Amino acid sequence: MEKVNNTQYFKFNLDTEVSVKDILDAVYDAMEEKGYNPVNQIVGYIMSGDPTYITSHKNARSMIMKVERDELVEELLKEYIKNRA
Template identity: 85%
Template sequence: MGNISNTQYFKVNSETEISVKEILDTVYNAMTEKGYNPVNQIVGYIMSGDPTYITSHKNARSMIMKVERDELVEELLKEYIKNRAWQ
């Protein structure tokens, strides 16, 4: 047994981390499959914070709730700028 006055750290990775981009892709596809306009619904969620804008199909609602809304905006803006969509 080691020194009992030191605290040992133990980290459990319960879930595989998924990127914001992958979450947005999954949510977009789930919304499309259910017949919703994914852009309108995602904007509604980002603006209001109300998760009912997102379908629970394919676990999309619980996935998007794991990400802060500002992170969603950041990812969308990065992709927009990267693709230079204004040109």
């Protein structure tokens, strides 16, 4: 019988982590597929924290909830600054 008071360690492969940008892309595509305005819906989610702004289609709601809202804003702002003319 194993000792139950030993600490168990878990290793996670960080290479398989999905980036915030990838999550936003996937959520955007899922919203568009369902006929929603992705920008309005994502802004609603960021402002309110209410996950019902995001469709559950293609697991979009679950994906976006794994990211902190401030990280979403940070990613959006970085992309805006990077792409401005």
